[in-house]
Amino acid sequence: MTKQFHDNVLPSDALDQLFFEGRTYNGWLDKPVSDEQMHAIWDLVKMGPTSANMQPSRIVWCKSDDAKRRLAELASEGNRAKILSAPVTAIIGYDIDFHEELPWLFPHTDAKSWFDGDEAGRKVGAFRNSSLQGGYFILAARALGLDTGPMSGFDNDAVDKEFFTDDPRVKSNFICSVGYGDPDSIFDRSPRPDFDRFNVIV
């Protein structure tokens, strides 16, 4: 039986850590992120819901100097130093043939057949759900006491060729540095929209 937490609002310091004080960092302290921490992030990300448990994300964690250099060369100029200075930058990609994995990821029915022959639909589903997983990724890293720096300024096709060479069905979505943020590298927060601006209750 699953545990429920009805009406249990997380303590304010947890909400601060996840949402209110979490920031996108542009620079990083000289402190490494361990392989165990990368595993711990994934162990949270994979628990988040995806449509039919499709789990489309495929992640390349660029940790070595060589990998960071190769990625930075394919990023927009403003993102290069961020990638080179971060302990690790994850390339979050998505597999447009995720349905091949559904027989074991969603074993109680033939979900693979829902996607067979519908590549256009798979592309939309994989992009949506790997982006959802990107949201889990950012909050998972924060939940573990790490900071993130998500970026979409890079040459997607070139990154796919360079990092997903053996998996031509995997496309890059966005990249995200992980580490210990340098407080001097952030600016004031941008304004946030009030509920009534972008929401309506009907």
Add this chain to the structure above:
Amino acid sequence: MTKQFHDNVLPSDALDQLFFEGRTYNGWLDKPVSDEQMHAIWDLVKMGPTSANMQPSRIVWCKSDDAKRRLAELASEGNRAKILSAPVTAIIGYDIDFHEELPWLFPHTDAKSWFDGDEAGRKVGAFRNSSLQGGYFILAARALGLDTGPMSGFDNDAVDKEFFTDDPRVKSNFICSVGYGDPDSIFDRSPRPDFDRFNVIV
């Protein structure tokens, strides 16, 4: 100065609430979700990072019987009862003209000009970032002691016509019920992929 939480791993019961014990519910207890709770979800969602603070999500919260019925009629058969029985189901849409808001959302530079005339790029950015916000939405609801039921089985075009009539530049992404999940409405968890299956460190 922003508060930092370096190496502060959230307590295990918080990680349970957010990730390990959080589930997608198919049925709901007969207990309402208040307007204040919907506002509280948004107040967390809007803090999550989006590219250039674009905040593309536009949310219609279907709370009245009439709105639920209209939405349920446009959903796949398997999702109708879920929508009708949930206290509220949010339609998470995205504005492909989000760049019109950037002068106040990202005031320190002319970010609007980055997107002017590039509708194809805006569609990709809006879809990616509203899906990211969808990930924040699910975890925000859980952080507040609520459960979620995200769904993509519905007629997007028909929902856009029905619910975004006055905003033809807003497209539906996915829908998500919010409430207090009925523990009898869930099945065993589907398998989760080990790190080495979908990740590589280079």
